[in-house]
Amino acid sequence: MSRSNPRVLATLERAGGFASAQEVYRLMQREGESIGLTTVYRSLQSLVNEKIVDVLRRDDGEAIYRLCGDTHHHHLVCKGCGDTVEIEGGAIEKWAKNMAQEHGYREIGHTAEIFGLCSKC
Amino acid sequence: MSRSNPRVLATLERAGGFASAQEVYRLMQREGESIGLTTVYRSLQSLVNEKIVDVLRRDDGEAIYRLCGDTHHHHLVCKGCGDTVEIEGGAIEKWAKNMAQEHGYREIGHTAEIFGLCSKC
DNA sequence: ATGGAAATGAAACTCATTTTCATTTCTATG
């Protein structure tokens, strides 16, 4: 198993805590850091597993990685500019739990994202 | 410009109103329909432009197409056997609308899936 | 008919992401 390369995390932070793997890679290259694209992907993957980083998808399907706080939350993403708001999902948690119970499911997880156009777009 | 091929729409309907382009294509092939992958993509694209169909993204980034207006529902998926239950999401709809309004977002859509282990697994 | 516009699909292409595998770097233990 690979562990997350700290330089990747540092770069993601420097990028405003929001970038795709390719962007992180290009950024590191441009700043003269010697690293392989494979390692960038692996590190981001590890950061996701360690729940230090969150993955979302751009409209074109490219994965974007984003530093996130530890409270479990959901996202409100603008389809226009990609701006993201972290939101509480109390209602969702309950809904998920209810639905799961109703159908006899255990060890529940869920995903929920809202997307639309922000006031600026 | 191309127009949407009615057989593609029919197949998407038959698929439960919810499938990726590749799935629609494979389904048509399996059922002996003669069609090219390109046409499937073009037709789905047109259906999206005509707002007959909606696009979402799977977790792996693959685009999935969904009939609009179709009373929209969510899925409860078993991580073990892949069994899927379609569920109502009234609570989610309200939550999404509220959150969006609260942050000044318009033209809202959302995704929400629950996953866990079913009673058999 | 017939000429042009729209539709079609095979194949080549793009591009993000994953896999493979040989090499390098650590690290624990003798």
Next chain:
DNA sequence: CATAGAAATGAAAATGAGTTTCATTTCCAT
């Protein structure tokens, strides 16, 4: 210190979704 095994690394090849190109076919309107 030596050194063997484990983990990390990255170049290159592979994968797979989606797009583009272009030659061919199908549709119509005249």
